[in-house]
Amino acid sequence: MSAAHAPVSSSTAVKDAFPATDAEAFTQHLATLRRQVEAAMDASLADRPDIVANVPPSLRESMRYSALGGGKRLRPVLVLLACEACGTPVAQSMPAAVALEMIHCYSLIHDDLPAMDDDDLRRGRPTNHIVYGEATAILAGDGLLTRAFEVLATEIPSKDVALACVADLASAAGWCGMVGGQAADLAAETTPITTLAELEQIHHRKTGRLLACALTMGGRIGGASALQLAALSRYGFAIGLAFQIADDLLDVEGTSEKLGKQTQKDAGAGKATYPGFLGVEASRQRAADLVAQACGELELFGPQGEWLAHLSRFIIERDH
């Protein structure tokens, strides 16, 4: 797992560290999982007769617009890979993957609202409220958030596991997790963040909790032991932070064409970032260290943890 220590700014470095076949196999596996997630999201928001009879078309279309709008599908893929790392077929964890992605999609809709980040563009497309109006966008977010818990409660075969997943997701997405992190981010607009510890604490809640939850839910469904669950959770927090650092680096270095959203926005808004605190090179090193740490957590899974190791490296190579 020494490849995690390679310079993370060049995709060549990572590719060299693995046999080409491994990298290709991973890329293929990732593409397969993403297609499966896309199909499952579609099915979970499908126009069945009972849905058409009860859900106004504007709300249905608005929910589907944001839930099926592509994107990296990182969170649901993590659920599936965690399940697979335990030796369990990925299909069993698809409901949890769908639920988690619905939470992520709702949070993007609400974050983009004029009263929040006021973004017009997301994944290269107009944001939800630009297309459907603010009122419907608020309701679409509420609808996806609520549907996530419905999917967990009704589609996971083991009741004990389903209930644990509901508790995991509600905790990770709620006031002590993602919603709290978003509120802290808002508060930072008037009381600027002055230390790296504060910045990490916000990322921990805004991104880390939900990524760790992806791993924990996948692990629970996969039948992970308590030790394995704890390791998966730590892996999630480590890659969550690495992901955020990579995001900050992309904002400094990327272009809006590649990202499908506005870049250099953070610096322009005077927002605290990793490169702002540490500089670009040290930020890259910190991301690489976190990936190494994440890979270290996978020892309990043996060869079955290899996809997750690949994914952690992929996360800081996102500009492709």
Add this chain to the structure above:
Amino acid sequence: MSAAHAPVSSSTAVKDAFPATDAEAFTQHLATLRRQVEAAMDASLADRPDIVANVPPSLRESMRYSALGGGKRLRPVLVLLACEACGTPVAQSMPAAVALEMIHCYSLIHDDLPAMDDDDLRRGRPTNHIVYGEATAILAGDGLLTRAFEVLATEIPSKDVALACVADLASAAGWCGMVGGQAADLAAETTPITTLAELEQIHHRKTGRLLACALTMGGRIGGASALQLAALSRYGFAIGLAFQIADDLLDVEGTSEKLGKQTQKDAGAGKATYPGFLGVEASRQRAADLVAQACGELELFGPQGEWLAHLSRFIIERDH
């Protein structure tokens, strides 16, 4: 249960139909349950050290402002009374009562937003976004919605019952239920409602589903049989509609002083209402018929259903 057929516009009529002691005992019981709900809501959003460490003060205060802002507490009281009707102590159903009320409170915060109903006043106090700003109000709603599922998943002793309650609540509050009803209500602003059936369908989703869910969750926790659960659900739908008719009548007849919110707003906005379709007298009769029907559903519960019968009559006597 003939009192349900008495004219519902005069509280004297209903009081005459029951021994004064019954009415007093009910009023006392209701006050006790409301106090218990208030205390449980407070405890569930309390400033514990782990909350203070993770939830920014603005979000915490905003969530508490709307969740502890008084109100009738009709929905949580229904949960408790349904549990009690099955011969089970009300305390066991308090987590479900709290969760349901959190859903109701979140929906009010989001409904009041400028992009939605744009209300400045709720329960005689400034609405959440007037006090905390729109961004925090959106997050407070999201936080309460998510916390509701956390409470259900972690505080109901029986895992089977807890999971069934999560499924009930997510279905009742989601795109096919409350959120869908709200979207249909929005759509009616541009495509006006022309039939009573359409109006009832919107109320069914916007109010009825959540009230029926209150009864079903309380019944589940109380150990209701399948027949009893179905009866409780029908009772919930009947009083939900009666409640909405009473609300429409209050809007025609009430004053903003009594209600703590603007009245005669519906007619002014050209909104479809029961009195608009049926006239005032026929609307009163329909409400009374629905209460009679609701009381009829309580036969399976014997004397233990008496508090629910009282409550159904109380609902259409809300102007006191």
